[in-house]
Amino acid sequence: CTPIGGHGFVLDKYRCQCRKGFYHPNRVALNGFKGKEQSPGREEASDSASKCLPCREGCPFCRDDTPCTVQQAGALWLAVASFQGLCMVLDLACMVAVYHFRRNKSVRTSGLVLLETILSGALLLYFPVVILYFHPSVFRCVLLRWVRLLGFAIMYGTIVLKLYRVLKVFLSRTAQRSPYMTSWRVLRLLLVILLVVLWFLVAWTSAVCQNPEPSRALIAAGLTPEGLQFSMCLLDRWDYMMAVAEFLFLLWGVYLSYAVRTVPSAFHEPRYMAAAIYNELLISAVFHIIR
Structure with missing residues (x-):
């Protein structure tokens, strides 16, 4: 007063x-x-x-007891979380099934280790939605990038390298003089991709930790048309660099898919891998344009 x-x-x-x-x-x-x-x-x-x-929690200014932050739709979030949980359980079940039928001709042709690697990457890609279920924090926003990028690199890196192996074996003029790319050699190439991704993630995390206020660098506040506030993980130039790198990597996968389109295959595996790459490229492009 x-x-x-x-x-x-x-x-x-x-x-x-x-x-x-x-x-x-x-x-x-x-x-x-x-x-x-x-x-x-x-x-x-x-x-x-x-x-x-x-005032209500999260309201720096208010005129009454009306909430100023968006209230989570419990039923919607429960439905999304349940669906994600179901997908993760199915992914784990597929990993068990692939190992159980490891002596099957189709599994041996594709490679047990590579199939399990693809499913492991897919499992990591389900975690971002689970992380977004909770209120944003510095740790969750950092974990979101790590899980998302590592899952993408493991899953689509393995798929693209498998297409590269098909191209090298069946379409190269020197295929008969070139050593066959075993599953372990493909994994060594995948390890190189993962090292590049880890270097990028460590550099990004170090830049964030050097910020005097990491929360301001990672968490942003938005407003709905009704004037209600909500928090979300902030997008910065590093995220756009990640998106461009993923897009270029998928374009390489599209080129390999086109190059092996006429390669005969007993189980049509190149066709299914190409469909996975086209699907990811299309959905990611639409998502980034809308965002």
Whole structure:
């Protein structure tokens, strides 16, 4: 409360204003009150009416007890989380099934280790939606990038390298003089890709940690058309670099898919791998354009 100029600090001659993060239930700035003229029965009610009440959580300013942040739709989030959980369980079941039928001709032709690697990368790609289920924090926003990029590199890196192996074996003019690319050699090439990805993620994480306020560098606040606030992981130039790198890598996969389109295959594996790359490229392009 501050006294009104020219009157001194006397009753009815000062103005009270709620501090940041509080509001007055009457929505009107108080011009003081006459405590001596109040009846004893109304003293408690008047005292409570002169108090400022705290705003809802996450509201720096408010006029009443109305929430200023978006309230999560429990049913929708539960449905999305349940669907993601079901997909992750199915992915794990596929990993068990592939190992169980490891002596099957189709599994041996494709490579047990490579199939399990693809499914492991797919499992990591399901985690970002689970992370986004919770309220954004510095740790979750960092973990989101790590899981997303590592999952993409493992899954689509293995698929693209398998297409590269098909191209090298069947279409190269020197295929008969070239050593056959075993599954372990493909994994060594995948390890090189993962080292590049890890170097990028470590550099990005170091840049974030050097920021005096990591939360401001990672978390942004948005507004809905109704004026409600919501928090989300902030997109910066590093994220756009990740998106461009993924797009270029998928374009290489598209080139390999086109190059091996006429290669005969007993189980049509190149065709299915090409479909996976086209699907990811199309959906990612639409998603990034909308975002």
